[in-house]
Amino acid sequence: MKTEATHLPELFGSYVFNEETMKERLSSASFKAWKQCITDGTPLELTTANEIAESMKQWAIEKGATHYTHWFQPMTGVTAEKHDSFIDPVGGGKIMMDFSGKELVRGEPDASSFPSGGLRATFEARGYTAWDPTAFAFVKDNSLYIPTIFLSYSGEALDKKTPLLRSMDAVSKQSIRILRLFGDTETKRVTAQCGPEQEYFLVDKALYKQREDLIMTGRTLFGNKPPKGQELEDHYFGAIKPRVAAYMEDLDNELWKLGVLSKTKHNEVAPAQHEMAPVYSDANTASDSNQIAMDIMKKVADRHNFVCLLHEKPFAGVNGSGKHDNWSIGTDTGKNLLKPGSTPSQNAQFLLFLAAFVKGVDEYQDTLRCTVASAGNDHRLGAQEAPPAIISIFLGDELEAVVESIIEGKPYKDGGKKKIQIGIDVLPSIPQDNTDRNRTSPMAFTGNKFEFRMLGSSQSISGPNIALNTIMAEELKQFADKLEKSKNFNDDLQKLIKKTFTDHRRIIFNGNGYDASWVTEAKKRGLSNLISTADALPHYNDKKAVDLYVGNGVYTKGEVEARALIHAETYNAKIAIEANTMLDMIRRQILPAVSSYAADLCDRMATLKAAGCVTAYETDTSKEVAVLTDALMKQCQKLAKDMDKVPADPWKALSYYHKTIIADMDAARKSADALELLVDEQYWPFPVYSDLLFSE
Numbered sequence: 146m147k148t149e150a151t152h153l154p155e156l157f158g159s160y161v162f163n164e165e166t167m168k169e170r171l172s173s174a175s176f177k178a179w180k181q182c183i184t185d186g187t188p189l190e191l192t193t194a195n196e197i198a199e200s201m202k203q204w205a206i207e208k209g210a211t212h213y214t215h216w217f218q219p220m221t222g223v224t225a226e227k228h229d230s231f232i233d234p235v236g237g238g239k240i241m242m243d244f245s246g247k248e249l250v251r252g253e254p255d256a257s258s259f260p261s262g263g264l265r266a267t268f269e270a271r272g273y274t275a276w277d278p279t280a281f282a283f284v285k286d287n288s289l290y291i292p293t294i295f296l297s298y299s300g301e302a303l304d305k306k307t308p309l310l311r312s313m314d315a316v317s318k319q320s321i322r323i324l325r326l327f328g329d330t331e332t333k334r335v336t337a338q339c340g341p342e343q344e345y346f347l348v349d350k351a352l353y354k355q356r357e358d359l360i361m362t363g364r365t366l367f368g369n370k371p372p373k374g375q376e377l378e379d380h381y382f383g384a385i386k387p388r389v390a391a392y393m394e395d396l397d398n399e400l401w402k403l404g405v406l407s408k409t410k411h412n413e414v415a416p417a418q419h420e421m422a423p424v425y426s427d428a429n430t431a432s433d434s435n436q437i438a439m440d441i442m443k444k445v446a447d448r449h450n451f452v453c454l455l456h457e458k459p460f461a462g463v464n465g466s467g468k469h470d471n472w473s474i475g476t477d478t479g480k481n482l483l484k485p486g487s488t489p490s491q492n493a494q495f496l497l498f499l500a501a502f503v504k505g506v507d508e509y510q511d512t513l514r515c516t517v518a519s520a521g522n523d524h525r526l527g528a529q530e531a532p533p534a535i536i537s538i539f540l541g542d543e544l545e546a547v548v549e550s551i552i553e554g555k556p557y558k559d560g561g562k563k564k565i566q567i568g569i570d571v572l573p574s575i576p577q578d579n580t581d582r583n584r585t586s587p588m589a590f591t592g593n594k595f596e597f598r599m600l601g602s603s604q605s606i607s608g609p610n611i612a613l614n615t616i617m618a619e620e621l622k623q624f625a626d627k628l629e630k631s632k633n634f635n636d637d638l639q640k641l642i643k644k645t646f647t648d649h650r651r652i653i654f655n656g657n658g659y660d661a662s663w664v665t666e667a668k669k670r671g672l673s674n675l676i677s678t679a680d681a682l683p684h685y686n687d688k689k690a691v692d693l694y695v696g697n698g699v700y701t702k703g704e705v706e707a708r709a710l711i712h713a714e715t716y717n718a719k720i721a722i723e724a725n726t727m728l729d730m731i732r733r734q735i736l737p738a739v740s741s742y743a744a745d746l747c748d749r750m751a752t753l754k755a756a757g758c759v760t761a762y763e764t765d766t767s768k769e770v771a772v773l774t775d776a777l778m779k780q781c782q783k784l785a786k787d788m789d790k791v792p793a794d795p796w797k798a799l800s801y802y803h804k805t806i807i808a809d810m811d812a813a814r815k816s817a818d819a820l821e822l823l824v825d826e827q828y829w830p831f832p833v834y835s836d837l838l839f840s841e
Contacts, residue, residue, distance in 0.1 A: 153401065160208055161404040162201050162282040162289075170200040182278050184333070189278070194246030201282055202231060202244035205289035213244060213289040215252035215274035218305040220711050222605045224436050225295075227252070228288050249291065250276045272297055277306060280433055283403050292433055301704055305607035306432070308699050312614035313337050313428055315697040319621035320474060320482065320498075326628050327494045332476040337614045338594075339473070340425040341435050341606045342409075344466035345442060346417050346454040347389060349840035352832045353452040357734070361726040362719070363456035363603070364521070366810070367735070367817045370462035371835040374416060381414045386841050389419065392449045396421070399441050405434045414530065415463035416838040425471065425594075428610045435468075435606050455603040458524035460834060465525040466602035472613050473594035474498075484593035493638060496551070500645040501624060502595065503538060505616035506588055507652035509693065510536040510673045511684035512616070514599075516609040518681040518712065520719040522601035532587035532598045534681075535667045535674045537654040539586035545655055552647045585658030608708075615699045622697075678716050679803035683796065685709035713795045720802040724788055727810055731781045731817065734830040736774065739820055742828040743770050766823055773820050780813040 158165075168176055175196045181187040189197075205213070214226040233243035252274040273296050280292035295304035302308055313336065320335035353359050358366040375381075385393065393410045400407040406424035413420050421442075423434060439455060446453035458465035473483045482498045485491075506513065513536055517526075525531045540548065549555075589596045600609055624641065631637040651670040656663060667674060675681040684690065686709050694700040700708070750763035787805050792798045821829060 156398065157401045158404040160284045160402045162204055163404060164281075166204060167197070167200070170204060171196060179278065189246075189250070191246050194250050196246075198244050198246045198249035201249065201289065202242065205282075205284050206231070206242060208284040209287050210284050210289045211287055213248070213291060215276075215293040216290040217274050217293045217295040218432075218436060218605065218607065219295060219303060220305065220708065222305070222603075222715075224440065226288075226290070252293065272303060277310070277429075279310075279429060281404065283437075285403060285437075301701065301707075305605055305611075306429070308611050308694075308704070309429060309432060309607045309614075311699045312611045312618070312697070315618035315699060316474060316614040316621070319618045319625060320476075322625035322629070323494075323497065323621050324476070326625070326634065329476075331478055332480075334477045335474050335482065336477070337428040337472070337474050337610065337617075338425055339428050339431045339606065339610055340423055340471040341431060341600070342420060342422040342467075342469040342471070343435065343438055343442075344413055344418065344420045344468065344602050346415070346456075346459050346466065347392065347419065347446060347451045347841060348417060348454060348459075348837050350447065350450045350452050352837055352840055355831050356837075357730050357831070358723075358726055359452075359454070359459070362723045363454060364459045364524075364723075365461070365834070365837075366723060366727045366730065367814055367821065368461065368834045369818050369821055371416075371833075371838055374463045374838070375414050378414070380412050380416055380418070383412045385410075385412060388449065388451075389841055392445060392451060393419070393421075395448065396442060396445045399445055400438060403437055403441070405437055405441075407438070413464065413466075415460070415465075417841055418464060418466065425473075428472075428606075428614065432605065432607050432610065439603075457519070457521035457601040457603060460838065461524075462834075463838070464530040465521075467525065467531055467598060468600040468602050468604065468606065470597040470600050470606055470609055471591070471594045472597055472610065474617065481593050483590075483595070493642075496547075496642050497624065497638065498621075500642050501617060501620035503652060504645050504649045505620040506536060506538055507649040508620075509612070509616050509690070510652070511675065511681070511687060512690045512693065513597075513609070513612055514673065514675045514681045515685045515690075515709075515712070516612045517599040517601060517604070518675075518678040518716075519601050519604060520678060520716050520723075521603060522599075523677050525601065526599060532585060533658045533663070533674075534676045535658070535663070535672055536587050536599075536652070537658065537667070537672065538595075538652050539589040539655055540653055541590060542655065544590060545653060548646050548650070548653065551643050552650060554643075586654070587658070611699060615694055615697050618697050619693055677803055678712075679799050682709060682713050682716070682799060685712065710795060713799045717791075717795060717798045717802055720806055721788070721791070724784060724806050724810060727813060728781060728785055728788075730831075731777060731813065735817055735820070736778065736781075738828050738830040739770060739774050739777075739824055742824045743767060743774065745828075746770070770820065770823055773816050773823070777813060777816040777820065780809065780816060784809040784813055 167179065171179070175193045178187070178189060178193045179197065182189050202213075210231075212228040212230045214228045216224060216226050219225050229248075231242040231244055233241050235241050274293035275296065277292045277294055282289060282291045284290070292306070294302070294307040294310070296307065297303050302311075316337050317335040321332060324332050324335070348359075356365065358364065389412075397407050397410070406426060407421055408424045409420070409422035411420055412418070421438065423431070423438070425431075426434065442453045442455070455466065457467070473481055475481045483495070483502075485495050514534065526534050587597070587599045589598065597609055597613065600606060627641060628634065628637060651672065654663070654667075664674065675684070686706060691702055691705050694705050695702055746763055746767050750760045750767065753760045753763065784806070787809055790801075791806070792801055821833065826833075
């Protein structure tokens with residue numbers, strides 16, 4: 146679909162029941178009530194909900210909708226939807242199109258088959274969806290999608306949106322306490338904001354269908370690097386191939402219709418890898434938009450005979466995919482609180498918020514690491530494409546120099562020596578674009594936000610942003626508790642900032658995170674190095690983490706424990722699926738193919754010998770194939786036996802899968818990949834990397 150640039154303002158959000166549409170279609174009283182609901186949390190009267198529902202239904206029908214669905218985000222990390230039609234019988238075999246305020250505000254899906262982490266027993270099926278009035282409804286695939294939260298019958302959060310909204314309230318509340326201390330009486334709300342950069346691979350659909358591992362697991366379990374991969378660095382930001390360009394244009398149009406702020410598109414580092422980056426927005430909208438984007442990416446790819454792979458490491462030997470989460474907080478008056486100011490007072494405020502962030506990341510390293518721990522991300526973190534598993538903060542040379550001068554109480558050089566006094570006129574200005582970019586840093590300051598680079602490409606951004614919001618809320622709460630009692634605000638502010646940076650300077654690291662010396666240095670500093678998901682997830686239930694979430698009203702203790710268990714069970718299930726898929730491919734595809742090749746090779750060797758020809762190639766190759774085939778068969782048998790011994794306890798299974806099953810899979814893959822290099826292409830049972838990565 147070709148879209149003229151002049152039509153983009155009309156196209157954007159045309160399938161969204163947004164504020165402009167609501168203002169046009171609602172009475173002024175109902176529109177005002179909805180706005181008050183958004184800004185003040187005022188509950189909607191049923192009459193207002195009914196009017197909104199009727200207007201929403203009429204608008205959706207005009208857009209082709211026949212059904213509506215309460216669209217929610219269960220703890221699977223993907224979205225869920227149950228579609229009901231608008232039809233209602235009126236007698237005489239006739240129907241009317243009906244949709245009430247009650248149906249808009251609340252739904253009742255079956256909650257028994259979603260992961261609950263023990264919050265609900267299987268027989269306790271009832272769950273409720275409740276409309277999130279801060280998120281706009283939209284029409285997609287002939288249904289009206291209503292963004293909702295998802296709760297159990299007894300009120301526990303069974304989704305990712307509910308705690309995200311709670312965390313946004315928590316950081317807003319504590320930020321406002323700090324702003325009041327600096328004389329800001331205008332700000333009513335502070336909003337957590339983010340912009341997730343989405344990386345993905347495109348492979349040809351016909352080739353994809355020949356790879357059982359891609360179908361079942363989203364990644365290749367076998368395969369050697371192609372002769373040419375990303376070594377020449379010619380794909381990154383390179384010219385976009387016509388077929389991919391057509392896909393990207395179609396993708397943009399579909400996202401723009403749904404109000405998703407798709408801004409940037411380009412080729413990424415690996416062959417067949419690409420990126421879509423949105424415009425920065427509030428964390429709730431960003432989370433919804435990213436879930437929409439991942440869904441639309443896959444559907445549009447299918448139309449173009451592609452398959453969109455969102456796995457963190459679809460191909461060994463070339464870069465995997467992440468989802469860089471650019472996080473900040475801003476006021477409803479338009480101020481970014483992580484943006485250096487132009488006056489001493491503004492910079493003092495900036496430094497206090499910066500200090501809170503530094504302290505929080507240092508104190509809750511393990512908590513943040515848990516939010517990005519997954520089976521897919523284990524293949525990516527620490528490689529030459531993603532940050533290491535060690536959490537640290539990159540501030541850039543100039544801002545780090547400011548921090549060091551505060552800690553040391555020494556002059557800071559910036560057009561002349563000036564000693565930093567927080568809140569006093571001699572404080573130097575801090576350039577707003579004061580950092581370089583550090584691709585090896587897990588948490589990099591980029592001028593007015595922090596780029597959390599550890600997120601995996603397939604995961605929901607809710608979990609990491611819930612953690613960032615809650616951590617920031619906790620640190621600001623501690624600061625506000627101290628400063629609100631101060632008798633000399635400027636002196637106590639300066640002491641607090643200095644002490645905070647001094648106590649937590651170990652988390653600041655501007656160097657190369659890939660360098661082996663950083664592991665040693667980080668250990669000396671006392672920083673965590675939770676290399677795998679199996680190392681990280683047990684820290685989900687650390688008392689410090691539980692107290693953090695419970696104390697800020699984001700999770701109950703049970704909700705934290707449930708999420709920890711769900712993460713562990715998800716990891717175990719994914720490794721089990723990969724192991725069983727590997728066994729199936731070895732037994733049903735690789736070994737029969739290799740056996741057929743070996744038999745033909747031996748027949749050829751016998752024919753050549755009978756003719757008196759030299760058979761060195763056939764002899765040596767057949768021996769290598771025989772040795773590797775025998776090894777692969779034994780490795781397959783060991784993997785199968787070890788799979789029968791997986792502990793029933795999910796936490797014991799977590800460690801067992803990581804230490805035993807993954808080691809078995811690595812050994813089997815090594816033999817299979819060696820066979821791939823020996824066996825004639827016509828015998829190999831599925832497409833190899835060269836076919837998949839260069840199929841565009």
